[in-house]
Amino acid sequence: MTSFRDVYDVVREMGAELLAISGDHVWAHKAFSRSLDGVPYPLLADWGMAVTKLYGVHNAERNCPIRSAFVVDREGILRFVNAEFNTRDPGHYAQVLEELQKLP
Numbered sequence: 001m002t003s004f005r006d007v008y009d010v011v012r013e014m015g016a017e018l019l020a021i022s023g024d025h026v027w028a029h030k031a032f033s034r035s036l037d038g039v040p041y042p043l044l045a046d047w048g049m050a051v052t053k054l055y056g057v058h059n060a061e062r063n064c065p066i067r068s069a070f071v072v073d074r075e076g077i078l079r080f081v082n083a084e085f086n087t088r089d090p091g092h093y094a095q096v097l098e099e100l101q102k103l104p
Contacts, residue, residue: 007093008040014100021046023065057083071099079103 004018011018018041029043052058052065059066069092071080080099085092
């Protein structure tokens with residue numbers, strides 16, 4: 001497992017949704033998606049960094065988000081945070097799936 005693309009169907013089977021949010025402009029998201037032959041989940045642009053600041057994962061020195069993963073339940077309650085998410089670590093993807101399984 002090397003991307004959320006690889007586990008998107010599993011996430012959906014759990015009744016969850018996956019959203020990708022970055023500080024890049026929507027045009028960068030389109031180019032990124034094209035480079036991967038598309039992604040099955042929405043790519044959201046946080047151009048003003050409001051969401052990354054709200055979730056405490058904004059690197060002010062570099063003015064960019066810190067790569068992170070969150071699990072938010074259906075009630076909008078934050079249940080899990082990995083503020084050091086490493087896209088090359090299969091264990092980090094597995095960790096997110098484990099946390100999703102804990103949700104009621």
